[in-house]
Amino acid sequence: MTPAGKPLVEVRNLVKHFPITRGVIRQKKVGAVKAVDDVTFDVISGETLGIVGETGCGKSTTARLIVRLLEATSGEVRFEGEDITKKKGAELKALRREMQMIFQDPYSSLNPRKTIGSIIAEPYAIHGLEKGEGARKKRVQDLMDMVGLNPEHYNRYPHEFSGGQRQRIGVARALALEPKLLVADEPVSALDVSIQAQVLNMLRRLQADLGLTVIFIAHDLSVVRHMCDRVAVMYIGKIVELAPGESLYGFPRHPYTGALLSAVPVPDPVGAHRKRELLTGDVPSPANPPSACRFHTRCPKAQHICSETEPPLVDKGGGTVAACHYPLTREEADSRLPAALTAAAP
Amino acid sequence: MSARESLLEVDNLKVEFHTDDGVVYAVDGVSYSIRPGTTLGIVGESGSGKSVSALTTLGLTRGKRTRVSGRILFEGRDLLTLPDDELREIRGDDIAMIFQDPLSSLHPFYKVGYQLMEAVLMHRSVSKAAARDRAIDLLELVGIPDPHRRVDSYPHEFSGGMRQRAMIAMALANEPKLLIADEPTTALDVTVQAQILALLEDLQQRLGMAVIIITHDLGVVAEIADEIAVMYAGRIIEHASSERIFATPQHPYTWGLLKSIPRLDTPRSEDLVPISGRPPSLINRPSGCHFHPRCPYVRDGHKRVDPKLEPVPGEFGHEVACLLPAPLRKQIWQGLQAGRTPDELRRLVDDKPAPEAVAAAQPADEAGA
Numbered sequence: 107m108t109p110a111g112k113p114l115v116e117v118r119n120l121v122k123h124f125p126i127t128r129g130v131i132r133q134k135k136v137g138a139v140k141a142v143d144d145v146t147f148d149v150i151s152g153e154t155l156g157i158v159g160e161t162g163c164g165k166s167t168t169a170r171l172i173v174r175l176l177e178a179t180s181g182e183v184r185f186e187g188e189d190i191t192k193k194k195g196a197e198l199k200a201l202r203r204e205m206q207m208i209f210q211d212p213y214s215s216l217n218p219r220k221t222i223g224s225i226i227a228e229p230y231a232i233h234g235l236e237k238g239e240g241a242r243k244k245r246v247q248d249l250m251d252m253v254g255l256n257p258e259h260y261n262r263y264p265h266e267f268s269g270g271q272r273q274r275i276g277v278a279r280a281l282a283l284e285p286k287l288l289v290a291d292e293p294v295s296a297l298d299v300s301i302q303a304q305v306l307n308m309l310r311r312l313q314a315d316l317g318l319t320v321i322f323i324a325h326d327l328s329v330v331r332h333m334c335d336r337v338a339v340m341y342i343g344k345i346v347e348l349a350p351g352e353s354l355y356g357f358p359r360h361p362y363t364g365a366l367l368s369a370v371p372v373p374d375p376v377g378a379h380r381k382r383e384l385l386t387g388d389v390p391s392p393a394n395p396p397s398a399c400r401f402h403t404r405c406p407k408a409q410h411i412c413s414e415t416e417p418p419l420v421d422k423g424g425g426t427v428a429a430c431h432y433p434l435t436r437e438e439a440d441s442r443l444p445a446a447l448t449a450a451a452p
Numbered sequence: 453m454s455a456r457e458s459l460l461e462v463d464n465l466k467v468e469f470h471t472d473d474g475v476v477y478a479v480d481g482v483s484y485s486i487r488p489g490t491t492l493g494i495v496g497e498s499g500s501g502k503s504v505s506a507l508t509t510l511g512l513t514r515g516k517r518t519r520v521s522g523r524i525l526f527e528g529r530d531l532l533t534l535p536d537d538e539l540r541e542i543r544g545d546d547i548a549m550i551f552q553d554p555l556s557s558l559h560p561f562y563k564v565g566y567q568l569m570e571a572v573l574m575h576r577s578v579s580k581a582a583a584r585d586r587a588i589d590l591l592e593l594v595g596i597p598d599p600h601r602r603v604d605s606y607p608h609e610f611s612g613g614m615r616q617r618a619m620i621a622m623a624l625a626n627e628p629k630l631l632i633a634d635e636p637t638t639a640l641d642v643t644v645q646a647q648i649l650a651l652l653e654d655l656q657q658r659l660g661m662a663v664i665i666i667t668h669d670l671g672v673v674a675e676i677a678d679e680i681a682v683m684y685a686g687r688i689i690e691h692a693s694s695e696r697i698f699a700t701p702q703h704p705y706t707w708g709l710l711k712s713i714p715r716l717d718t719p720r721s722e723d724l725v726p727i728s729g730r731p732p733s734l735i736n737r738p739s740g741c742h743f744h745p746r747c748p749y750v751r752d753g754h755k756r757v758d759p760k761l762e763p764v765p766g767e768f769g770h771e772v773a774c775l776l777p778a779p780l781r782k783q784i785w786q787g788l789q790a791g792r793t794p795d796e797l798r799r800l801v802d803d804k805p806a807p808e809a810v811a812a813a814q815p816a817d818e819a820g821a
Contacts, residue, residue, distance in 0.1 A: 371671030
């Protein structure tokens, strides 16, 4: 699809292979985990793009490649039109101001020996901004206020805060440099249900207020639906479907997306008894992925061609691109979804 | 449905841990019963006491600094007073448990088959060869492909979903009458979670066992539980059939849980309604209703009076521990369903001072203090 608006990030044929080595001194490469294997997509300025998939599908690796926490094996990541995969030194440091990340685990991503004030002020120290003591403190307290923390808690330590509050600290730190891109990697998975909603509402509000572009990674499809404008579904290192939220959740085209949606438990014992499509077996290893379409080993619709020719990611209508030879029909999609979703479909 | 028919009956269970920081009231007067072949879901957040209540059933919280009181009757025998060796005979035989993290509950040094055989040999006097056959049957039962070969695998050779299947196989080794599953799918991906839940349901039907499933995920209990108990700060605050809990929930905490999760079957534009604050410390619990500091509909009296779990008028088998009058609760839930915020609905609570509630609050003051 060609979404309206200018892309902030353009990912082109991005590949990341982690080598599998044998031997201690002369490490011989015996294979590779194909964590991300030829992924192409855009992130439009001001949107929230969700990336969903199961453990090991490459969603976190993709995010880390975009913010250059990992080096790509090949391919390009363009940020505001410029390839950033080769940037070094001062250029890279300047780039880091534009893109920030929030992590899953609010316990291990904050230094326990620093006060909240100095944790949130650290980006200023690194980049030499807000040099005056008073000005910096003022900025930090404004940030704390913005994410719903009491600015008076400036001198407290991380252990004095609950999980949800720590996640707010992580968000304040990420927003300190006013980045254009925020990458949130499973930001609420470690939180209790009643606290999740607080953090999700805050992220949604901040995104609207600050006009942030967000890449939101999660395994929980309901959370992604709530947060994201467009959603990419990954399976063993590949994007299998990319669509606007309403289309993806209203009319999934790839059988894997259908299976994922069908597997989500719905908290409604009456509506829960829809037809369940259970995938058999486990996700194959990304070190040795199946040939051609990687989903063919578990796909209920697989034909001979699926193990021979890899389906390209092509337009399937309604803004959806999917990589499938035999995409789901309307009836097949409906049978996999909770009734309320199909009613709302475009 | 009399108490005689119930397989497990927990009566006023209290579990206290005496720690250096003070007494942790982990479970505080919990009662429930479960009939053969049915599924009870216990829902709550971290620290609500849901796991401790189940662990205590199997005597797994026994210790010098633990005080346990109440009764846990299993087929008429009180598990709390049973000596350790007799309890060990029941554990893994009549009552089995599966835990959240399958990697840390399987021994990494031993083959999966050996660990399954161990579970059989512990309770049955059969030959090793027969136990091995049983292990293979069990792996097949839980849907592990190629069980003849897999019986000789080590846990690290299994994926997360397969490990959880192996754990279930181990729990089923002696065809238990009661299976306690503590967050059995929390560590798993959605598609694997769906597989495991379907497996549990299928096995329950085939073997006729009762299941207690402990989880924080309302979606999971909606899928498989017949009855649901919602726990908060060591107590059951609402208990009803699964249909009732979702159709006519009565407790503000249950409303909060239902409204704070994004769901696939509600419009996306609907804002989440978080529960403010955070779960209380079980050492210094709030006075009165333990939920009052987080409750949007709190009245002054609620800070002093401790609500009891009482039947909801007109709803058979539905119990709730809430001081708000039933008609008002109904009105608020309808308001929430219509998309109104707790702040707007708060007015309903303030407008009507409800003299009967205040009057009822007075004599109970001393008891609550």
